[in-house]
Amino acid sequence: MYVEPAVVRRETLMGEGEAKVVIADAREALKRMAAERPGSVSLIYMDPPFMTGQQFYARLRVGESGWKGGKGEIQLPSYSDTMNREEYAAFMRDVLLPCRELLADDGLIFIHLDYRAAARVRILADEIFGENNFVNELIWAYESGGRSRRFFARKHDVILLYSKTQDYDLHIEDAATLLRQDRKNHLSRGVDEDGRAYRFIVSGGKTYRYYEDEPVPPSDVWTDISHLQQRDPQRLGYDNQKPVKLLERIIKAASRPGDTVLDPFCGAGTAQEAAVKAGRRFIGIDTCPLALSYAEKRRGGASLTLEGGEACGAPEFDVDLVPGITENRIYLTRFKVDDTDLAPLPEGFDGLDGWAAGYINGDEFVACDSETRLFTKPGLELCLSLPIEVEDPAVRLTDVLGRRFFFRVK
Ligand SMILES: C[S@@+](CC[C@H](N)C(=O)[O-])C[C@H]1O[C@@H](n2cnc3c(N)ncnc32)[C@H](O)[C@@H]1O
Incomplete structure (x- = not known):
């Protein structure tokens, strides 16, 4: 069949529940959202850079064998955390100011930090949210490898909790x-x-x-939530990924079903998974385009809107459309990622991480059927179904580098 590349700004995967992930700089996206919908968010959880001075990576599984835990892994840079103190203070100010505007009057914000940034952000957040609205300094203590002899091993993170007003909605008993x-x-x-x-x-x-x-009900020291260990099946290979249990506790205690939860540094989508499971709406922002692939993997059947993360280059592939009586079927018969300097990939279908069949409406791709590799399902179906009424079918392909390509099928 003949395929034609299409420019798409947004993708929607249909389902029950609601999540949205946008590839953007948090400062700009938050400012825009705050101007459009002030007071619309009940809970903000953020796990921003911590001034570690490090470059972080994502180790991505390639193909069925990679997802089964066998051979097949590539490493890509995900983000660099190299701001100096002045840059960091200015950055966090630009993030926290619109967050305050976005919070509902009874809303809460959890700021996840470590020893490097906690003191600085505490002073800044006191100024932005008001000292009276400081609720807790939560300590998440965990066991992980490595013990220094020069200082006591650093085995905890700090999560600062602020409210917008004194009339905040925290129900700790729900996290008991x-x-x-x-x-x-x-x-x-x-x-x-x-x-x-x-x-x-x-x-x-x-x-x-x-x-x-x-x-x-838990106290302000949390010792019962494990760090993600090397072999934890939750691990998606994204540096600094947090455990779902941690986010479940925060979301249960500080929001209600139907509320909107926002994570402006959503990374591998931990908050999204916990929010969707608990029946909350979710909005995520991240600069790393891989966040879109993780969001799809963490969708849990919820409807998901993905924005940004421009694709470049194009894979080589063929599809076949087989008309049916009750539905049409699209077969992916060949797929090859174009050569990339970032990570050489094995031949064959291995470069494919997911795909979807649907249609294009204006600048939006609407997915009717989709597949993505998961631990629980490392293989990919190479046949997707399309409702008979879709007249101009289209497909979206996602490669292991997280790039998404859209095509009309003629
Ligand atoms: C500590 S990680 C978040 C991990 C996430 N909580 C999880 O469980 O996977 C920090 C994230 O901030 C993102 N980031 C860094 N600078 C950003 C910016 N200016 N705007 C939006 N996201 C940014 C990085 O790409 C990274 O995904």
Whole structure:
């Protein structure tokens, strides 16, 4: 069949729930959003650069064997975190100011940092949100490899929590968890009149009782969420990817179903996965075009809008359209990524990370059927279906470098 490249600004994948990811500089995208929809966001979680002075990478799985954990991985630069102190302060100011405008009056913002940036951002955030609106300094402590002898091993991140007003909507009880074994050890044991086991502590003349089978709201030190270990199946190869459990706790405690959650540095889409699972709307922003591929992988069946991340070059491929009675079928019969200096790829279908069949409406591609490689499904179907009423079919191909190419099928 004959295919013709198409210029597309936005892609929509149909589903239930709502997520959107935009490739843009957070400063500009937030400013635009704040002007268009002030007060529209209930929860902002951000995991920005931390002034580490490092270049970060994404290790991408190539083809079915790569996704099965076998041979096939390439490494691409994802972002560089090399701002100096003055640049960083100016950057965070440009990010936090529009965030304040975007937050609803009862909204909350979680700013994920480490020892390098926490003190600086605390002073800045006090100024922008108001010292009175500082809610918590959360400590996420984890175990990871490496112990220095020159200083105590740095094994925690800091998450600053601010509200916009005093009338904020935080329901910590929704993030309650069962008491961990190590915390139980500091408490005395008891059994009530119904035979239910509990632990208790007497403090300031008051007795605090915690039932073993009853979840307890977390304190400001979180030790029960593991760092992503090397072999964690959640790992998508993106440096600094956070565990879904961490985002689940934040989203459950600080938003309600139907609320909008915003992550202006969404990276590998951790907040998106947690938000969509919990029935929240999600908006993500990132400068790294790979964020679109991750967003598709983390979609969980929700409808997803993708914007930005211009494609360059073009893959070589062939498709066949087979008309049917109830639906048409599109077959991808050959695919080869054009040569790239960034990462030489194996021959064959391996360069393909996903594809979709649909139609183009103005400057938007609407996907009716799509496939992307996942741990749970490393192989790709090379046949997609299209409703019979689609008169001008189109396809989108995504390669392992995260580039997306759109074509009309003639
Ligand atoms: C620490 S990572 C976020 C990881 C993410 N929380 C996750 O779980 O995958 C920081 C992200 O900020 C993005 N970034 C850096 N500068 C940016 C900017 N000016 N605007 C938007 N995103 C930016 C990087 O591309 C990177 O994905």
